[in-house]
Amino acid sequence: MDLSGPVLKTLFSETSHSKKPFRVIKTKIVKDDSFEIQKSVKDWCDVENLDLVVTTGGTGFGVRDVTPEAVQPLFEKSCTGITHAMIKASLEKTVFAALSRPVCGIRGNTIILTVPGSPKGAKENIQAILNVLPHAIDLVRGETGENVHAQLRVESHECVHHDHKHGDKHQYSSTSLFGPALNIITEHSNTLSPIKVPVDENLIGMVLAEDVVARLPVPGYRASILDGYAVVASDGPGIYPVVGVSIANTSHLPADKLLPGQIARITTGGPVPPGATAVVMVEDTTLIRASADGLQEESVEIHVQVNDGANIREIGSDTSVGSIVARKGELLSAVGGEIGVLASVGVCVYRRPVIGVLSTGNEVIDHKNTLELKYGQIFDSNRPTLFSIAKATGFEVKDFGIVDDDPKELEKTLNTALTQVDVLVSTGGVSMGELDLFKPTLEKSLGATIHFGRVKMKPGKPTTFATLSGTSGAPEKLIFGLPGNPVSATVTFYLFVLPALRKLAGYENWNSPILPAELTDKLSLDPRPEYHRAVISFDHSKGKFMATSTGHQISSRMLSLRSCNALLKLPEKTDQCKELDKGSTVDAILIGQLS
Template identity: 45%
Template sequence: MSSDGAKLKAAILVVSETASRDPSTDKCIPILKEVFGNLGGNQWDVSTTEIVPDSVITIQNTVRKWTDGESPINLIITSGGTGFATKDVTPEAITQLIDRHAPGLVHGMLTTSYAVTPFALMARPVAGVRKQTLILTLPGSPKGAKENLEAVLKLLPHACIQAAGAESRELHAGGVKKLEQQAGVSSASLPTGPKSHTKPEDRPQSNDPSAGVNRRYRSSPYPMLAVDDALKLISEQTPAPVVEKAPVNMKIGGSVLAEDVKAAESVPAFRASIVDGYAIKIPSSGKFEKGVYPVTIVSHAQAGEVKELKEGEIARITTGAPLPPGADAVVMVEDTVLKSQTDDGQEEKEIEILTDEIKANENVREVGSDVKEGDTILKKGEGVTVVGGEFGLLASVGTKEVSVYKRPVIGVLSTGDEIIPHDREGPLRLGEVRDTNRPTLITAARSHRFEVVDLGIASDKPGSLEQTLRDALRKCDVIITSGGVSMGELDLLKPTIERSLGGTIHFGRVNMKPGKPTTFATVPVKNNAGDYVNKVIFSLPGNPASAVVCFHLFVLPSLHQQAGITPVGLPKVKAVLDEDIRMDKGRPEYHRALVVTKSDGLLYASSTGGQRSSRIGSFKGANALLCMPKGEGMLKKGERVDALLMGKLGEVER
């Protein structure tokens, strides 16, 4: 507020050739007004706006109109014309008008934008005071203009009050802390990005790739979590489902409804016959007489006009066809006899009806007898399948669009300079490994109907890996990597996530076999609206069996949660061991197995063989993971264990 308690006056000037010709194309004015409303603390009156072309004279004349009169505007925000294009002249126009420059505001805006994209340095912002008015130039993109204004808005009332002639000594009484309190800012709350709430010494951190060999960890700094604790962290940190509108077409299969769906139309929408036969009109006496009647109408189950049925007439009608207006009931064809036909022999002319027991509404499906308009046909949280009838139900009542939970887009990445595409021609050179994890994980994610982006193979170089992940975070909601999560100096995923991307590693080791080095992290990323959202990264071990086990155990529940699918993860059943299976004495084990049903109705499990983490062959024929406890010796044949089903049950033994 100004010193007298009145609101400060702000004006927005958009500089754009396109918007000056068609103001409806401008997106900046409403977004900037929204920023004033959200962050302005009810201190601003933003009632003056104008759109002008890229013309120095026009820009200057508009600004002078607002600054040089008897009641000058306190703050002018311009948007557009600050780039390097030849027509971008806003900085030149404003610089010629400014009496005193304000480079600190320019620096603050650039610093904030640079944290989002290096291309922020391609803008040419100007800030300063003309007479008693503060002027700031912002980029022309709505996103960039919003970021720049958010960076400095809370500071501007103080600047505008000073520029209007207030006494500085009085304004500054109480020092900087008082000014920060009045503005609602502090050194800890300036918009420089997300902030951590713990000290580095109080949390584990990954290796520093730039540190010398004597400063590398000799053992993991991350505590070994139980599987249940890891799953709980994943549930807590997985972003909430995003709601979007989706057209009702075949692509909607697999989606989960975010809102109840009400029928837009009744089904059936007309009175329809449930048999092949003849529609009749019951006389006013209330009693239908058997006998011979002329066939005057033919009604098929197809669109078209049907004329009114009169007393003493009948209409030939097929199953599902609409009853003609005036019809009361339908006589089954079995209760009739053909008496005569038309001269050309193409149609029935007269029919004898053999019964007089016909009652009103007999063999008729009434309007809305299946679904009435306005009825709730599907509830929030229900899935839409193309085989279970939900899609057909939506289509039958004319639903054009529904609210669903957006299914996350998944990116799959392999890491390591030793990794080569699995289909590369020629023999392997010493140290090379074919990339089996990436195609396997892509296939696994797609089998659950998620959209997957193939991110390829990333190099074991810090800058290369960082850029690959940054690019992936722009287009993916979840990133799955494999490899690079152990303790070697080339295992860079944890350091890159933590030190370069500003992410949080929620766990880096799990007490299980296989998959101990599994890592789960979230990274803050700005969305298109300029707000920070968390993206999820699962860094799975490089050993093939470990990667597949951990996808099913950890990644799938997170994907389900983001897609609104419940219950999350693989279904759990009880299975009877069909053979003795050795336990691991050090860690609980997720043992690859084949589960089948037998004639007694129980599920039986047998091992698929050797279980070492690199043995992808143990997945051949596997449809389940047995949740084996740690311990000495064997679990005996006939004992029951929990099993997580990855696929269809085996055939029933006879």
């Protein structure tokens, strides 16, 4: 008897999706047979074109539990985040959830979820991801998800900033968590226009905007693979006169056709003479006679029989005319292979965004200033830190200095910067104090749209994201107001700004990699979800990544970023869970090299 199906049907019917309930239009009971499971799911995806297909049962360790193996081959994309969220929700209830093997993915325009067969487990799994399903369905269907985010913004609580000079109150939406905030940002991070560029070292970090097709064959001539002698293969072993030399140099091209009974000296990469059908390596030959001055070979003995084509790269054998040598969406890396295959071709890539960085605050002094700090002053560590991250990740940075807490000066600097950059990053001035002018200046003086002004996370609560419409069809400008505390600014740059930059530059995988890591010590939790600085490394004896905290995590303590290569995603504290024990597994966002 199916118990979990009716439970999920009730759950979906009571859940709103774009102000309408989910509508369950198909139900079916299938025996534990891979073929039958696969056929049913495939039909619902390909023929019925359903938004969502959910299977219950068959995800355990039992002999008859074959659902994951049946469903996974149907996926065109995997949804590892949804899978993780479901397992995490169940593990918070019982350790036996570790014995569940759910898989989730996308086929065409359909999301496929597999959940446990128990009504309780099935309901817990679906409830864990119910809020993100509407947005996921919109995206899979080719929509932007803006209708979902509009609801999120309306339903989110607000923070109020009081302008002491003008007596006005400005309200700024506060998004509930990092994930929804990043979704809002990436919705506005539209890939920049393609440009034609030459092939050189400046291509590194750029993304191809179109397929690259070979216009010429590679090699463009019959070339020798090694040093030796060009021969007519049918001649076989014997002593032959050396009638020419062919080296990889246009001034030494073979002129005459090689006839049977003749051989020619040839170097690696040298053009094979007309008439030659193979190359014999020099190690399989013996010099018989040289000229009186010893500078020229006159006759050589060939010791081996070779076949036609031996040791010859034929015309177009590496790349034929019209073949695709690199595909649209490929990231050109510093490894060199991509640059090598494009060396003879001009390419079209997506333009990389230009970033502007500025700091705000009367107390902030340029880090290059050699004067002794006065009481209450601090050196600006934010700009040099963000410059370093941006440049290390391949983006051009413009420095707009330090701006005092003065509305007119801030407005002037912002206006100047936004004419020169695609993305503007400011640190400081985004909290709730009298001199926190960033948000009201953006909104009232520049006419920017503020999408959120606070995020429920630690560190980085005051993070602000805004956009300014471009002129004459130009793309809109992205504006980030990051906290002034140096750790908060650095962490939010990695979490929010860097993904946006990568998406603007055309990256298909614009998010930082996430790895599961085991805690080496107990960690206390915060009332807000936390992005805890840590060092992760791979323990070969355990076969897993290990995460070690960098220590005290206060937002002003830059030492918490020393040697840090990951941000641990820690859940918010609850009455039931106030700390994570040593040995707990958490997600680690990789921001540096693995140690």
